[in-house]
Amino acid sequence: MNASEAILAIQGMEPAAQRAYLSQIADTVSAATLVEIERAIDDGDENKVAALLPIGLFAGLMELIRTAYLKGAKTEAKGIKAPGLSKDLDVHAPDVSSFLSGQAHSLQDQAAIDEARAVRAILQAGQASGQSSRKTALDLIGRISKQTGKRSGGVVGLSGNFAESVANARTQLLSGNATEMKKYLLRVRRDRRFDATVESAIREGRTLKADDVSKIVGRYADRLLATQAEMIAQTYVAEAFNEGRDQAWRQIVERSKGRLTFTKTWRSRRDEKVRDSHAATDGQTVQADQPFITQRGAMLMFPCDSSLGAPLTERARCRCIAEYSMVPIRQQEGSWA
Structure with missing residues (x-):
């Protein structure tokens, strides 16, 4: 999406x-x-x-x-x-x-x-x-x-x-x-x-x-x-x-039982309404189990996420999204290499 x-x-x-x-x-x-x-x-x-x-x-x-x-x-x-x-x-x-x-x-x-x-x-x-x-x-x-x-x-x-x-x-x-x-x-x-x-x-x-x-x-x-x-x-x-x-x-x-993982990239709207901290986060890519970290030090697993204690100032009215990419994990054996 x-x-x-x-x-x-x-x-x-x-x-x-x-x-x-x-x-x-x-x-x-x-x-x-x-x-x-x-x-x-x-x-x-x-x-x-x-x-x-x-x-x-x-x-x-x-x-x-x-x-x-x-x-x-x-x-x-x-x-x-x-x-x-x-x-x-x-x-x-x-x-x-x-x-x-x-x-x-x-x-x-x-x-x-x-x-x-x-x-x-x-x-x-x-x-x-x-x-x-x-x-x-x-x-x-x-x-x-x-x-x-x-x-x-x-x-x-x-x-x-x-x-x-x-x-x-x-x-x-x-x-x-x-x-x-x-x-x-x-x-x-x-x-x-x-x-x-x-x-x-x-x-x-x-x-x-x-x-x-x-x-x-x-x-x-x-x-x-x-x-x-x-x-x-x-x-x-x-x-x-x-x-x-x-x-x-x-x-x-x-x-997938260990054959797949994913990365996620923060995407802002790139307009005048975007918070400065989110504009700075635009393009940041992290692993599946890692949070995004904004310029102000807030941690979010994805835009608007509250699970890691990000304040409302970093979440309210946020229009950013995360874009995901599948990553195969190389196995010693198998067809997912």
Whole structure:
């Protein structure tokens, strides 16, 4: 499989994965009980607030990740030249089940960490501004839209950094301080349709109305949630697809009983969006059981791989792929020399 084929396959599966993530978050928010969250905020119990917002198992997203894994393996296997060896993926192999269960745990663990940070950021911001527990709860889970009848504009489902950005944006807009309000206008993912409202308040030296701030910050939070869903979908789908490809090679080589191995070469997109560290890794070739090592020292068995501890900064939105080449191992006897 060449680079363009792999990238198109991954991109084709990303939208469904994004929708699955957003659906999971929407279900969590719609099931939330405002009164219970408000009571937990009154008690100052961050853990209880988080417990009232269980993210769930990401069942829909995990099914799509499994599909990406299988598609990567089966598509790759078709192009592997290994006469006499089965190319069928053994879905019951330990490596397969281990990877998929690991991905599920990774999603759940990260969601729990992010939710704890999000709750803390919103509760601290609410306490600092002296607003009511009801408003803080609404900042957390969002407000019901008159158009859709559903909640939006909350921070549930956001990464810790994104949730903190939402809290900071609210503080800036409520400050009434021109310097602070101008900082909001520098936020890349803000909804620019509200810029005129903010600019008018700055010129007139007045404080924005709380309801206007909730609308502005709510739209900002929604845009960050869309970005979060896009990043998670791309990163997890790409890793699963690439792991499937790698697994196809490993299983076929294993069936050769020592007669075959393979090498892999890192290929970047070679455009302006490629990370500097990945541009430097482009063309690096390693043996089957060796990792690629980026300029920053991260180790990855293939692009987007998390198994060796590569940080998200080396994996998120990565569009690189590995290209594989079969290598016969010379035997003292036999026809594979």
